[in-house]
Amino acid sequence: MLKNKTIVLGVTGGIAAYKSAEIIRSCVQKGADIHVMMTRAAKEFITPLTLQTLSGHPVHSELFDLTQEQEIGHISLADRADIIVIAPATADIIAKTAHGICDDLITTVLCATQAPVLFSPAMNVHMWENPITQENVKKLQKHGYHFLEPATGDLACGYTGKGRLPDPEKILEAISKIVSSKKK
Numbered sequence: 001m002l003k004n005k006t007i008v009l010g011v012t013g014g015i016a017a018y019k020s021a022e023i024i025r026s027c028v029q030k031g032a033d034i035h036v037m038m039t040r041a042a043k044e045f046i047t048p049l050t051l052q053t054l055s056g057h058p059v060h061s062e063l064f065d066l067t068q069e070q071e072i073g074h075i076s077l078a079d080r081a082d083i084i085v086i087a088p089a090t091a092d093i094i095a096k097t098a099h100g101i102c103d104d105l106i107t108t109v110l111c112a113t114q115a116p117v118l119f120s121p122a123m124n125v126h127m128w129e130n131p132i133t134q135e136n137v138k139k140l141q142k143h144g145y146h147f148l149e150p151a152t153g154d155l156a157c158g159y160t161g162k163g164r165l166p167d168p169e170k171i172l173e174a175i176s177k178i179v180s181s182k183k184k
């Protein structure tokens with residue numbers, strides 16, 4: 001299902017960012033072409049070198065990048081994707097997207113794309129249950145953005161509850177379903 005599909009993966013700054021490495025490996029194994037974008041915060045959790053090596057492509061993280069701007073990097077990423085996947089998705093990226101904010105590479109790509117977008121949120125249970133986060137999720141869903149609900153269990157912050165990044169197989173399943181339905 002994912003063979004020859006172009007997946008643009010946005011990794012944001014949550015503790016589950018290390019799991020993006022496994023998502024990339026699984027996508028590559030399925031024959032997908034995967035391009036990675038990272039927020040500055042994500043780079044505090046996992047190195048671009050790791051994700052670049054696994055994806056086989058340079059990692060994109062700056063909006064104002066002189067090399068990439070020869071082809072207007074954010075538009076090129078927005079246009080080339082069969083799907084954009086944000087995993088893990090922080091409360092912050094969800095809030096920014098819900099409000100049309102474009103102040104870094106990932107938020108700008110999300111605003112510019114016409115490809116389907118899948119968010120896979122992961123955060124502390126109280127951040128997930130925060131009514132503002134929930135409102136932002138509902139608003140984005142209303143506009144056609146896809147969400148994979150966080151899993152329930154022990155969280156890295158010490159709490160137990162909803163907020164874990166689902167297993168990579170679940171994320172791949174959700175990607176395949178969206179790509180095959182070709183709906184936003």
Ligand SMILES: Cc1cc2nc3c(=O)[nH]c(=O)nc-3n(C[C@H](O)[C@H](O)[C@H](O)COP(=O)(O)O)c2cc1C
Binds near residue numbers: 012015090091093123
């Ligand atoms: C140790 C640590 C772990 C964090 N884990 C999460 C997380 O799992 N989910 C989340 O939404 N924010 C988490 N944050 C907060 C984000 O890093 C913060 O909101 C940041 O501004 C997100 O930026 P980004 O959305 O541009 O990546 C964490 C912060 C720290 C210091």
